[in-house]
Amino acid sequence: MYIDLSHGSGGKQTSSLIHDIFLKHFDNETLNKLEDAAVLDIGGRIAYTTDSFVVTPMFFRGGNIGKLAVCGTVNDLSMMGAKPKYLTAGFIIEAGTDMNQLDQIAQTMKEAALEAGVKIVAGDTKVIEGSGNVYINTSGIGEILKEGVSIQNCRPKDAILLSGNLGEHHAAIMSGRMGIENTISSDCAPLSSIVADLLKNGIDVHCMRDATRGGLATVLNEVSESSHCRVEIDETSIPISREVKGFCDILGLDPLYMANEGKMIAVVPGEQAEAALAAMQQNKYGENARIIGDITEGAGVYMTTALHGRRIIDILYGEGLPRIC
Amino acid sequence: MYIDLSHGSGGKQTSSLIHDIFLKHFDNETLNKLEDAAVLDIGGRIAYTTDSFVVTPMFFRGGNIGKLAVCGTVNDLSMMGAKPKYLTAGFIIEAGTDMNQLDQIAQTMKEAALEAGVKIVAGDTKVIEGSGNVYINTSGIGEILKEGVSIQNCRPKDAILLSGNLGEHHAAIMSGRMGIENTISSDCAPLSSIVADLLKNGIDVHCMRDATRGGLATVLNEVSESSHCRVEIDETSIPISREVKGFCDILGLDPLYMANEGKMIAVVPGEQAEAALAAMQQNKYGENARIIGDITEGAGVYMTTALHGRRIIDILYGEGLPRIC
Structure with a gap:
């Protein structure tokens, strides 16, 4: 089965896509509520970042675009001395995308998120014309473990x-x-x-x-x-x-x-x-x-x-x- | 001047693009640091969401894709009873995009963010082959003003x-x-x-x-x-x-x-x-x-x-x- 433009309508097909692929894999209490935004408890100082992924080919030895999308944002948070906690995932899916590939990508994201200890708490899907490419944006929030870790902070010696x-x-x-x-x-x-x-x-x-x-x-x-x-x-x-x-x-x-x-x-x-x-x-x-x-x-x-x-x-x-x- | 694939390399041209367009408009202390993630102070309960924008045409009467990208995420946060505070912006830019159009989009985002009282604190740019389309993902964080606002919370009467x-x-x-x-x-x-x-x-x-x-x-x-x-x-x-x-x-x-x-x-x-x-x-x-x-x-x-x-x-x-x- 392949993605077509109706999967981006906001109607029944969008709902099926979200339930059959994304909620199935990313399953957690916050995301499952399907609110306009996730509501989270997080104290004090946070790190906050975003990254988009457009790699081609989408599947390669050692991973796929979904693994990159989770690891990339987890790493950006980590580099600021933060413990990654929550991710969002925004999918721009070209019509013609194979549903099985999308399922595999989501499955990999779930596994990578599990390993990194993060939850995917909000998401979005859009469908555009095209020939089966998927673009993924992830944003992430982490709790700062160590203050002052910064690219401006390197010193002689x-x-x-x-x-x-x-x-x-x-x-x-x-x-x-x-x-x-x-x-x-x-x-x-x-x-x-x-x-x-x-x-x-x-x-x-x-x-x-x-x-x-x-x-x-x-x-x-x-x-x-x-x-x-x-x-x-x-x-x-x-x-x-x-x-x-x-x-x-x-x-x-x-x-x-x-x-x-x-x-x-x-x-x-x-x-x-x-x-x-x-x-x-x-x-x-x-x-x-x-x-x-x-x-x-x-x-x-x-x-x-x-x-x-x-x-x-x-x-x-x-x-x-x-x-x- | 037009975007080409070198603007997505992570090297000098990417850096020019970021400085000449995005930092120029979105200018704020957090973003300007160009760290891997923004570091923010935010207390207690937050709303957190994401949305991608792929509208065509990108410019239309009453706005453009940039205004949508800011307002869409601001609105998702607002609908949860939250005061929108911070946004991220991830740009996927097709080669062939007119720099002036990109500049106009960023300018509109700046104005919309100002009106909504949010700061764009982190961003990302990727360049793909194509013919001048721009896709924008925004994620957002807000402070919960009122608890329990929820799609599950409507009652008879x-x-x-x-x-x-x-x-x-x-x-x-x-x-x-x-x-x-x-x-x-x-x-x-x-x-x-x-x-x-x-x-x-x-x-x-x-x-x-x-x-x-x-x-x-x-x-x-x-x-x-x-x-x-x-x-x-x-x-x-x-x-x-x-x-x-x-x-x-x-x-x-x-x-x-x-x-x-x-x-x-x-x-x-x-x-x-x-x-x-x-x-x-x-x-x-x-x-x-x-x-x-x-x-x-x-x-x-x-x-x-x-x-x-x-x-x-x-x-x-x-x-x-x-x-x-």
Whole structure:
């Protein structure tokens, strides 16, 4: 069965779609009420964010657009030192979408939400003309666990940690799009538990960012600009799997600019670098974590290369890979 | 200048787009920080909702997709007895979109947000292939002003009020799409001030709903189903402008099923009906408010027609008008 424009009318078919797919999977007391808005109890300081997802192909090794939509917003909240609590999900569905695919996407969202400990408490569906693509917006609310975690908060002598291998989401999407056979799987994952582990171990995290569109290079440039500091990293310390490295070599890609969906940097006081690394490596999503560099006085992002050269790491210019997330 | 895929890369062009259009208009301390999530202070009970907007044409008499995107979410929060406080805005922009149009949309959102007293505190942009359409998702957070306002909360002897003329948004969109010349203007408006007026005047509102997709008929059916009651309305009491009535007569449309973007029902205790009506009529968006019926024991939605007949008002079946909001 396929979606047609009547599923977006606000009438009977919209109601069936909502009940048969979304309520079935997202089932919770708040959402089930089908009010105009969810009513929630949440105290004090919150983090609040939104993200839209337009990835193509919608299904790829290691996940699908629904998993991205949950993890992406969970990660944005986590990066602010917040515990993700509630999500909304807005679906823009093209006519011609296969109901079974939509069901699978919703099922994956349910599983990802369960793992990340969030509830999907409000939603919306719209149907447009088209040929079977689905676009998903999620917004999210989290409770702030630690104040002052900010991209503006990095200081000289801070250490920079990276939670694991670069480039896997990007390589998985490219492989899917180009029909290249390999075993590279997207790293798409909720990072909320790594953040909880860092905070539980008393790490005074100054800044966290997930390295999505634009990759590690873009995130490090944002750190440098927002905190008015220089970022120094060491190429040999940056973890990349052999398979992704081979993929990049063949296609001439730079892993520093490739998108990730389950990797973050944490900028922590230099003296806590080893403790933070240990906390990250205990987590299943941080096994390959490394200390990759530090913050100094100055400006810009610099990398000491494997051949002991020095390279300026600029912000991404141009289109990178469109519709990566 | 037009949007191309590079504006969605996460790199330099994305950054220009965000600064030159969105930050310029939405300018506020929280958003300007460009963190992964906004950090907000909000106490206790909140309402939380999301809505996506795909209306075509994007510009119409009385508004544009940006005004809809702000008012739609503001209204969903208001209908739960909440004071809207914060919005997020997620843009999915097709390549080929005219930057000037995008600028105009953002400008309108800024004005609507100002009127409704909300701040746009987080955002996201994605670019997809296409031919110049823009899709906007907004989510919103409000502070609950009155507990227990719910679609499940209507009781026999409650009165039903409608805040004004039906069908204007629907007729304006259809006119735009069909190239019909008339002066019908969308009723798109924030309803937060009507809700504030009702509560300020001590009205014990049981339920509020804005009559968007599917129209008044759909909302009344939701009331009947969720509150397990019968809804009785009187056709002669339902306000419709002469021009919309003429438009409907020519095209064979039923105003009860037509979408509105600035009209709501309020279900209030029968003895407060007149006081609620007075409160609504004082508001500039409620001048044409009427008491249109009441709640009784039973099930279903019934209308006494102008000719003293009795008609069952069923839920919309089929596609109505796709992409109306």
